[in-house]
Amino acid sequence: xxxxxxxxxxxxxxxxxxxxxxxxxxxxxxxxxxxxxxxxxxxxxxxxxxxxxxxxxxxxxxxxxxxxxxxxxxxxxxxxxxxxxxxxxxxxxxxxxxxxxxxxxxxxxxxxxxxxxxxxxxxxxxxxxxxxxxxxxxxxxxxxxxxxxxxxxxxxxxxxxxxxxxxxxxxxxxxxxxxxxxxxxxxxxxxxxxxxxxxxx
Amino acid sequence: xxxxxxxxxxxxxxxxxxxxxxxxxxxxxxxxxxxxxxxxxxxxxxxxxxxxxxxxxxxxxxxxxxxxxxxxxxxxxxxxxxxxxxxxxxxxxxxxxxxxxxxxxxxxxxxxxxxxxxxxxxxxxxxxxxxxxxxxxxxxxxxxxxxxxxxxxxxxxxxxxxxxxxxxxxxxxxxxxxxxxxxxxxxxxxxxxxxxxxxxxxxxxxxxxxxxxxxxxxxxxxxxxxxxxxxxxxxxxxxxxxxxxxxxxxxxxxxxxxxxxxxxxxxxxxxxxxxxxxxxxxxxxxxxxxxxxxxxxxxxxxxxxxxxxxxxxxxxxxxxxxxxxxxxxxxxxxxxxxxxxxxxxxxxxxxxxxxxxxxxxxxxxxxxxxxxxxxxxxxxxxxxxxxxxxxxxxxxxxxxxxxxxxxxxxxxxxxxxxxxxxxxxxxxxxxxxxxxxxxxxxxxxx
Numbered sequence: 001x002x003x004x005x006x007x008x009x010x011x012x013x014x015x016x017x018x019x020x021x022x023x024x025x026x027x028x029x030x031x032x033x034x035x036x037x038x039x040x041x042x043x044x045x046x047x048x049x050x051x052x053x054x055x056x057x058x059x060x061x062x063x064x065x066x067x068x069x070x071x072x073x074x075x076x077x078x079x080x081x082x083x084x085x086x087x088x089x090x091x092x093x094x095x096x097x098x099x100x101x102x103x104x105x106x107x108x109x110x111x112x113x114x115x116x117x118x119x120x121x122x123x124x125x126x127x128x129x130x131x132x133x134x135x136x137x138x139x140x141x142x143x144x145x146x147x148x149x150x151x152x153x154x155x156x157x158x159x160x161x162x163x164x165x166x167x168x169x170x171x172x173x174x175x176x177x178x179x180x181x182x183x184x185x186x187x188x189x190x191x192x193x194x195x196x197x198x199x200x201x
Numbered sequence: 202x203x204x205x206x207x208x209x210x211x212x213x214x215x216x217x218x219x220x221x222x223x224x225x226x227x228x229x230x231x232x233x234x235x236x237x238x239x240x241x242x243x244x245x246x247x248x249x250x251x252x253x254x255x256x257x258x259x260x261x262x263x264x265x266x267x268x269x270x271x272x273x274x275x276x277x278x279x280x281x282x283x284x285x286x287x288x289x290x291x292x293x294x295x296x297x298x299x300x301x302x303x304x305x306x307x308x309x310x311x312x313x314x315x316x317x318x319x320x321x322x323x324x325x326x327x328x329x330x331x332x333x334x335x336x337x338x339x340x341x342x343x344x345x346x347x348x349x350x351x352x353x354x355x356x357x358x359x360x361x362x363x364x365x366x367x368x369x370x371x372x373x374x375x376x377x378x379x380x381x382x383x384x385x386x387x388x389x390x391x392x393x394x395x396x397x398x399x400x401x402x403x404x405x406x407x408x409x410x411x412x413x414x415x416x417x418x419x420x421x422x423x424x425x426x427x428x429x430x431x432x433x434x435x436x437x438x439x440x441x442x443x444x445x446x447x448x449x450x451x452x453x454x455x456x457x458x459x460x461x462x463x464x465x466x467x468x469x470x471x472x473x474x475x476x477x478x479x480x481x482x483x484x485x486x487x488x489x490x491x492x493x494x495x496x497x498x499x500x501x502x503x504x505x506x507x508x509x510x511x512x513x514x515x516x517x518x519x520x521x522x523x524x525x526x527x528x529x530x531x532x533x534x535x536x537x538x539x540x541x542x543x544x545x546x547x548x549x550x551x552x553x554x555x556x557x558x559x560x561x562x563x564x565x566x567x568x569x570x571x572x573x574x575x576x577x578x579x580x581x582x583x584x585x586x587x588x589x590x591x592x593x594x595x596x597x598x599x600x601x602x603x604x605x606x607x608x609x610x611x612x613x614x615x616x617x618x619x620x621x622x623x624x625x626x627x628x629x630x631x632x633x634x635x636x637x638x639x640x641x642x643x644x645x646x647x
Binding site: 142183 | 462568
């Protein structure tokens with residue numbers, strides 16, 4: 001069960017790749033061979049995004065054989081890098097945090113946000129959903145708007161760093177999905193955030 | 202108790218004596234001045250409801266009648282206390298035996314009631330016939346020994362309280378000349394079953410019913426002006442969109458589901474438009490949706506957050522929350538001129554404005570550390586704090602403008618509370634659900 005779940009994004013990724021590059025890869029074939037690891041790693045070749053790397057160069061060209069990569073699924077920024085492991089294991093990139101009632105990206109988060117952008121550049125078939133969140137202290141409706149502002153402000157940032165807008169969905173959850181339970185400054189500071197969730201298509 | 206005292210207390214209209222002269226049976230209008238200074242509550246007696254049926258034939262039937270009897274009395278006590286006009290004298294002090302005494306003025310020895318200080322008296326009886334519940338209720342002035350109002354009502358054994366609430370509406374109208382809110386309802390959100398769903402209860406929190414069962418996140422329920430529909434935010438399709446639930450047909454359909462957030466929807470008083478907040482691919486702005494043409498018209502554009510509109514009763518203005526000054530404050534937008542005016546200047550966080558039904562006040566929640574309910578005049582003058590402990594948010598006015606319901610969190614436990622518009626007489630609602638938030642008080646429903 002776990003194995004087949006892990007394979008699912010790969011199949012979808014392959015489908016995207018097929019659509020994007022015009023190569024005909026029949027999804028039925030892959031699905032039939034899904035249990036075979038060889039077929040899976042082979043399909044994980046991803047084309048880097050235009051502007052970041054030349055459109056004709058694949059991630060494999062830059063980073064070597066896909067087998068060597070973490071999880072065998074994504075192109076990494078460096079061998080064994082934390083962000084790629086996060087993406088492979090947790091399905092999301094670095095989370096960005098915000099000050100109370102603010103939606104501007106903090107200087108201290110620029111590094112992680114930049115890494116997210118770079119990683120998305122290498123893994124150009126990955127689409128993400130940026131989820132904006134607020135802590136529980138504000139009012140529900142205001143927090144929904146605040147979460148929206150936060151998600152959009154990091155989306156804008158990623159756009160400026162070359163990530164195409166159509167690869168990014170935005171959704172605000174306001175205060176409805178706290179990362180950490182509790183009513184302490186510690187909990188609140190971890191709940192005021194934008195998460196970057198890898199979505200399957 | 203001298204009759205004159207009662208006359209003063211009830212403040213009869215002068216026409217009463219004339220009417221009484223014309224007909225000794227018909228009572229004139231009794232008048233309680235709601236706007237009058239510090240109304241002194243009248244002590245009254247509330248007798249147990251009498252079972253008017255034949256002896257129950259089974260233990261089951263007996264249990265049902267006992268439960269009906271209990272609910273009728275509880276609803277009557279709740280309504281009379283809520284009215285703010287009466288204090289109910291403890292049953293232990295009653296001289297009259299509920300079992301043997303009759304229900305009419307002629308069968309009542311009023312001296313027994315005057316002796317214990319009761320200036321008014323409520324008596325009732327009920328009859329259960331299958332599902333059908335017939336209740337007769339009478340309200341007496343113990344000084345004049347006359348019935349002020351008496352009603353025979355028919356309802357269902359499934360909801361005895363509703364029958365009493367109907368009577369209470371009539372009584373309120375008889376005593377004050379204005380409608381009571383005893384048959385109104387309150388929408389709220391609770392996440393007690395694991396997902397935030399929308400519920401509706403009676404005004405006193407009882408008979409709570411779950412309206413949504415989509416297991417996503419459902420927020421901000423609002424009434425249509427006719428009380429037949431509920432506008433709410435739901436994540437049932439993934440993103441926060443506005444939905445409209447028809448309470449009579451059960452039909453539930455998306456009203457605004459554009460990209461971005463579609464939140465804080467509020468019906469215009471005439472029901473033809475909905476003011477809401479949409480972000481599209483930009484900032485969350487106030488937008489007007491015309492329900493006839495389904496066309497959107499943007500109302501604000503300030504790159505910040507604009508949420509939680511509340512219509513003035515005449516439909517010409519919107520009070521709302523904006524962070525354009527750096528932190529959340531209340532503003533009033535004039536829909537004719539398109540100009541906004543800032544209403545609040547203090548407090549770190551001001552939210553959820555709610556225009557009173559008479560248009561004279563705007564209730565809102567203000568926080569420096571925790572939220573409290575405030576009222577302010579629409580011109581920004583005379584701000585007044587109504588609550589002082591716990592965390593109190595999301596005020597919503599009763600249609601009579603005399604009460605405000607809000608969500609209150611104390612020691613981490615959320616519930617709904619009602620206060621008078623002057624901040625007195627806090628009453629906690631026990632819905633039996635728990636964790637209630639975001640209340641919305643219905644308009645008059647009949």
